[in-house]
Structures are given as structure tokens and as C-alpha cells.
Amino acid sequence: MTILLRRLVLSSRPIGVRLYGSKVDKVEAVVYSSYGAPSQVLKWHSYGLPALTRDTVHVKFLASPINPADVNQIQGAYPIKPPFVALGNEDNFSTDGGDNDKVVKAAVGGNEGVAEVIAVGDAVSGLKKGDRVIMAKTGHGTWRTYAAGPPEDFQVVPNATSVSLIQQATISVNPCTAYRMLKDFIPPQQGKCDYVIQNGANSAVGQAVIQIAKAWGLKTINVVRNRYIIAIIAILRQELTALGATHVITDDQLGSFETKSLVKSWVGKNRLLLGLNCVGGKSATEMARYLSANGKLVTYGAMARAPLTLPASMLIFKNISFYGFWVSKWAETHSKEERSEMLADLVQLMAAKQLKEPRWTAVEWNEKAVKEAVENGIQGYGKGKQIVLFDKAQ
């Protein structure tokens, strides 16, 4: 009765979501309203889902990973800082447990995830109910059950349901990073690049690089961190080789005379024009030495937390050039059409089993489990990507 009454009374205001058949009015989210240690600043928070308008959509999150960058973001150490805003309608805004007098201004944690469109305003084009979407930009919190917003906030994953939910949820960061680095930096005008070298080859991006490179006919030299137990290296080598790695070496072998001869014999007269670096420090310098003249080294991470050290001769006489890559910036500076083309290519590779699901572990959607998973993320969780599954919560 009350609902019907509101419908009549509010007919000139934004049309309530219920009209579209979605019975949602509450959002649960993991939010932060100041930067700091995640265990200190992360809060479980619920608020009213803003009513659907002619120009907005409602989406329901299905799965959202917990990535290292999400943790840095909460710590305030990431260049993209979502603004702290009043979440939901102020009308029905639930307040923070600790301070009942103030409306909570906060940012929702998480940057990656897949959601399903559950309601669409009359004036919205380009999105329809049932579409699987990812976030258009980095900074749109994904650790929440629902979100409302203009269609520009979201981007459809083409043929999404031809691949697993985990693949949909993790497509926008790691596979896109691998795809773009392999596609955009190899200079076609210099002739075919035959070999790619990368460090951190066992990372999620590294594994995507191995598989996409293989699908595109590129050979890979894969550098992994050395382990104390030789058997672990052997297993790792086996795993990466099964994914399509051409060669696997450890980082402490990288500078040795033997490895130099070995790599030389592998590459032969082929061209090794691309190096991908997520480690930095000595590993990056040593790797760059293997590049053929006019090669490019692309840095997308800094696991060793040490700067790159580049002899001038490498730049001047060998014409090696050095770039950075950041997938968030790429998405920001390229059209949705270009991104859609990439997503379609990646989905196709996944559907054809050429690009596998990353290793992953499920995280339940409750306060304790999510906070624990974020803590694990800080400590370098070794059991694969942690992915929040919202299903049980809804």
C-alpha cells in the first residue's frame, strides 16, 4: 500500500526501481572513508540503492576480485583515488554504525568485477537487461551487491556467457594488460617480432602473456623468481610450459654467461623485440640486455620496488626504448569501441580454451571473509586470485 502511494505521489520524480521488476532497495558494500590500513579503515556498509531514472541502469554484481591495486588504493598509495561521496539517496541513507548523526561519505572498495544489468531506464540505449558488464573506468567500486548509474559507467562484455564467471570477473585488468602490451608495442614496421621475454612470468598477467603470445604465434622466454626448493621450480616450469611457455628460466640465472649463450641459441636469427617487466631493479636491466636492437621494454609493475637502471649505451647505440603500461589509463584514453574489440578477442580466446581461467580462490560475501581476504592480499596470497562471489548473499 505504502509503495503504491509513493508511486502516485512521486510520479514526477525519478521512477522507482520496483517499476522495472527489480525488487532491490538496499546495497551492501565494503567501503572506506579515509586512507590507511585496510583492517582499520574498511567498513561494511549498507545504503539505499538510488532509484532508477530514465537515464540510469541498475546492475547486480556477480563476482569481484581483490587485486593488489585495490589494497594500495585503500592505503592511499594509488594514483586513482575515488572521491568520498554520499552513497545512495540521502533520503534513505543508512548511517555509519559509529556515528549516527552523519551521512557517510565514502568510496566503495574494489575496481574490477562483473555485474549483470537488472533494470534499464527508458532513455537508456546500448545496455539491456541481462547484459554482463564490467566497469568502464577504474575507481568504480566493485565490492558491493548492486550499483546504479548512467550507462557510461558500464561496458558490455561481448559473448560473456560463453566463458566462465571467473573469466568475466577477471577479464578487465590482467588479460587486457597482457593483450595490449603484446599488441601495441611490437612495431610491425620493423618486421616480425618472433620472441618476447618477460619476468614475473608466473603472475596472472604473465600467464595471460604466455597464452596470448602462443595464440598469436609468438615464442616466449619466461623469467620466474628462483625458489629454494628445486622441485617447485620444476613444477612451475611444467605448469607454464603447459600454458604454452617456450622457455622458462629463473631470475638469478638471468645475468649468467651460460644463460646468455642459451638465450642466444634459442633466439638465433629471430628477433626478440619486446620485454615485459613487472619486477624492476636488476631483473629489468638484465632482461633489457637480451633485447635485439630497436627492442622495447615495457614496465607494468614494480614487484622488487627498485628502480630501473639503464646504461646510456643501451638507449643510444642499441636503440632500446622504455615504456610504461597502465591498463586503467588505457581504458581512460581509448574509446569503448576499441575496448569492446579487445574484450571480444579475449572472450574468443577464452572460449577456444586458448586463455584459461586464472588460479583463484572464492571469498564469501560477508564482512569477516572480505576483510580477511584483503589482509591476505597485502601479505601476498599464494593460492591464486581471491574473488568475492556475491551469489549466496542475494
Add this chain to the structure above:
Amino acid sequence: MTILLRRLVLSSRPIGVRLYGSKVDKVEAVVYSSYGAPSQVLKWHSYGLPALTRDTVHVKFLASPINPADVNQIQGAYPIKPPFVALGNEDNFSTDGGDNDKVVKAAVGGNEGVAEVIAVGDAVSGLKKGDRVIMAKTGHGTWRTYAAGPPEDFQVVPNATSVSLIQQATISVNPCTAYRMLKDFIPPQQGKCDYVIQNGANSAVGQAVIQIAKAWGLKTINVVRNRYIIAIIAILRQELTALGATHVITDDQLGSFETKSLVKSWVGKNRLLLGLNCVGGKSATEMARYLSANGKLVTYGAMARAPLTLPASMLIFKNISFYGFWVSKWAETHSKEERSEMLADLVQLMAAKQLKEPRWTAVEWNEKAVKEAVENGIQGYGKGKQIVLFDKAQ
């Protein structure tokens, strides 16, 4: 009589140079036949000028600089190593003073210089008597009075005589380096670059950068090495400002908070997208920090003999990229037409007094003077570029 007789007898052999009115048969050169200290390995050497053929030309050298790279080359520390070859016709080859039994296989020193075409074979097109030419490639020795070779060895300087002999002799290395770095790395698709920052601003390339940038409407921030005597800095600032420098700062100011604010106030909302580095080490890193997002740092020298140290965040989040530039490689990988276009542009700037002669000192063409000048070159000669003038010798 003898000449006429030879014409008849040798009509099926290469036609002697005398037929074309040039009375030259002897070349004097400064050569080296092993790598080492220039004072040890450089030798004064004379040999017969190879006879003119239908397909070759004869050139007479007018002026050739002694550049730092020439010294490195003699020391064996330069990537381009001209082969040691028998110089001249073996028929009339004069032998090395110390060893009369062996034909000398050697390389002629020097890489830059201007020569005049004095004779042209019948089948040669593209070159004519009187043309002022520079060397087509690095490694064609220029410390010699004459040379013979196919026209491909040389390249005409368009409108050469509209500028000074010194400008002709020094056009191919420093001004071309400055020109290409300013032209090829500023990405026009990213909008106008307003500011360029460079270190080693008082070097010959640095001075050319200041002037070409000014002619093209670019402002420059010029970093010079600090001097103990403040008055010298003042004079230097005055000199560079007279050339067109917008701002001059010293390298030890580069990292200071005050300089950061200062540069920020200079650049304002303009874009500082290009940095030019011939120093390396800390200077390069500090300079790169001033670049606007998406900027490029180009390294063309390593005066500090220290590698570049690059924080990964500069690459990833600020999208600064790092390149090397080597004018020899550029000439090798681009057409004569492209080089000719650049030379014409530079000559035009010079003729319009927008690009001045470098500071220079004359070196007489005799064994003692040249060897002394090369020694000066090793020790860092402070009185400007040393240029061998051949006139008195001919």
C-alpha cells in the same frame, strides 16, 4: 706526351684523374691501423689517390672537425669501427715509414667534414664539380686531403655556400642531432609541446637545441653544470640567453624544492613533453621528473658516465617513455632525400642567422697540430670545437 700516350694505352682501364683537370695524385691522411691511445696509434700517412673511374668522384676536403666520438673510435670504444683497408691503389701505394715491406692497411681518422667535388666520372649522376659534400655515412675518414669513391659515399649540402665553411663542416653531427630530437619525438597528436628541458645545454648540441627550438616557437629550460665561480655562471646564462634560451638553471639546483616551484611557475598550464639528456645519472632522473604526463626523455650522451635510474611509477603512472638517439644510426636508416630535407632546413636557419656557428678553434693540417688537437679532445678542450683547415696544405 706521356699523358697522351697513357690515354691511348689505358683507354680500356680506369681513366686517370688528370683528364678531368684535377692535378692530384697524392693523399695525405691521419690514419690508424690498430686501436689504442691516439698518441700511440695515429700515423701521418700518404698514399696515391685512386684513379677516377666512370663511376667514382674525387673530393677535396676543406674542413673537418675533431669530435669526441672520433677519439673513442680510435680507442676502439665506439660501436662504428671502420675496417682497416689498403688505402689507395696498390700499384702506387706508399708504405708506412716504419715498415717498408708491407702495404699499410688502416682506417682514416675523423667522421665529419665538408669536401668539394673536384672531379666526376662520366657515369656519375647526382654530383657535379664544385658541389660541397658531407659524408653519407659515419666511418668515412675525414682527416685527409682527398678521397675517391662512388657518389653514394657523399651527400650534397644544399645551398652550402650561403653559410660559413665552419657551418658546413659541422652540420652533420650536432645540428642534425638537435634537429631530429626536436622534430621526431614531440608527438604532434598529443597537442602542442610548449617547453623542452635539456641538460648539457652549453654543449654544441645544446646550443643548437636552444636556437632551433626558438626558431620553431618552443621554449627551453636549460640545465648547465654548476661552476665554482658565480661570475662564470652569469656569463654562461647571458650567452645562452643571447642564443635564445628561455631559462637557464644549474644541475645542482635541479632537485631542489625552490627549482620545482620555479619550473612549475614557468611552465604553468603549458606542456613540457620533451627532455633531452646528454649527462645521465641523477641529472637525467631529476630532469625526467619535470616532464608533463606522456612526456619523452631522449638520451644522446652520457657525460656523467652513470646509468639512468628510473622509478617504475614514472613509467607506469606518468607514462614517461625513454629513448636513445644516435645521429649515425639515423643517417644509416633513412634516405638521402630525408637527410637532404633536413640539411636544407638547417642551412636555411643558418643563413637566416637563427643558427650560429659553434665556438671553434682552427687546427693546422700537419702531423703535430692534428695529434695535439686529438690529445686536447681527450682532455676535454674548452675553447670550442677543434676544426682542421686543409687550405694551407693544398
